[in-house]
Amino acid sequence: MGNALTFLYGRCCSAPPESGGSLGHHGVTPATVGVSALAQDLYNFEITSQVPQELKQHVVSSRKAQSNWYRKLSDAWREARPPPKTPEEAARLVIQTLKNHQTADVEGLLAFYGLPLPAALVQLTYEGPPLCPEGLQFELLTLPVDPKAVADGDTITVYVGTTDPREASCVPSDVQVAAVERSEARSHRNYARADQLHQHIIDSGYRVIRVNGEEVLARKYRIRLRGIDAPEGQMPYGQEAKEELVKIVQGKCLRLLVFDEDRYGRAVADVYCNGIFVQEVMLKKGLAWHYTAYDKRPELAKWETHARAKGIGLWASKNPEMPWEWRRERRENNRH
Known part of the structure; x- marks a missing residue:
């Protein structure tokens, strides 16, 4: 998959003992569960074609279906420029890549990695900028x-x-x-x-x-x-x-x-x-x-x-101060 996954995989596998806690079901410490754990499992999938055994406790579809998800996610991760770095970015990649799959499976996969569920993400309506927006320089x-x-x-x-x-x-x-x-x-x-x-x-x-x-x-x-x-x-x-x-x-x-x-x-x-x-x-x-x-x-x-x-x-806040008012007040104070 490239340097992004191998770098994260290396970090997961070499987590120091003092990072706290025992290894979880991803084989990483609690501090690295999430984006790094997903990166590690996608990296492992490319080598072994195996998905995590414990995933079956979180989703409803078959192992064959799970392999299909990881194949799609692996391709999507490779094509992302740059690859996801935050839990929100990783969650959006999963949701977008698996948008035609069962909701229970998508949410189960996100929960397995401790990533934000769809309800916790801001729903975006981006459809791309207009072709010739008025006033564009x-x-x-x-x-x-x-x-x-x-x-x-x-x-x-x-x-x-x-x-x-x-x-x-x-x-x-x-x-x-x-x-x-x-x-x-x-x-x-x-x-x-x-x-x-x-x-x-x-x-x-x-x-x-x-x-x-x-x-x-x-x-x-x-x-x-x-x-x-x-x-x-x-x-x-x-x-x-x-x-x-x-x-x-x-x-x-x-x-x-x-x-x-x-x-x-x-x-x-x-x-x-x-x-x-x-x-x-x-x-x-x-x-x-x-x-x-x-x-x-x-x-x-x-x-x-x-x-x-x-x-x-x-x-x-019930009545947050508007930044243009805040700036104007300070300009006036500086004059005095």
Whole structure:
């Protein structure tokens, strides 16, 4: 299945004794049950064609049917880019892959691995962006996102490779020269000169990033998620909003539909990630407001309304402070 499964398999099998507890029915410690356990069992299935013996206590279908599930899951896991890293991502992969199978079997399989059941997941309605959305300026495909590049629940810094057709003709000549000279300096182990050249590249709005073992010259973009406003970091649920956005985008390549630029120079964009419309997740989990001052889309209003009705996230409070009001109050205080 590739490096992702073999890496997780190795970690499961080499769990240290101090991680606590005896080995469970997956052959892993309680700390690694979940995504790692599923990865381990899929890896074992590819080698032995055997499914876990204890699974029969959790599902209703035959061993032959179970083998069919694991074959499908193995293929789906291999095709995922990147493979699931969180319990929610793994649960969604299982649910999507086995969507035509019995509910009792799907839920039993999820329970066997301690993964979230369908009822615990936010139900998403993503059908892909419209073909030619009104106001679209351009589209970007990013390199994998560094989790440290998520500033808060509605702002991300991303990089787009300069081999992208839109970027290729826009790279300043001094940046191109600096990238070549940096590579030569590194080959001669002149790392001080290489760092100096890289700093010039960074100051120009670019960076050399290592992707799959290769160095890529990439352009920096700061992205503001269109149509939502998440709590600021110092506000209630500000940290939760940031952590949720990190969970969604970390290590993934994003599809960005850019509509505008705000007064801070950020590209205002709809963000799509592995078949997920990121703004939908943030609104449905109650970790952002629909920013009606700048966006009138009815679906965003509906997603916020549903989260409010369920008391999810920040809507657990009766009257949560709106981030634009919070920012305005602090601006006024700073004037005095």
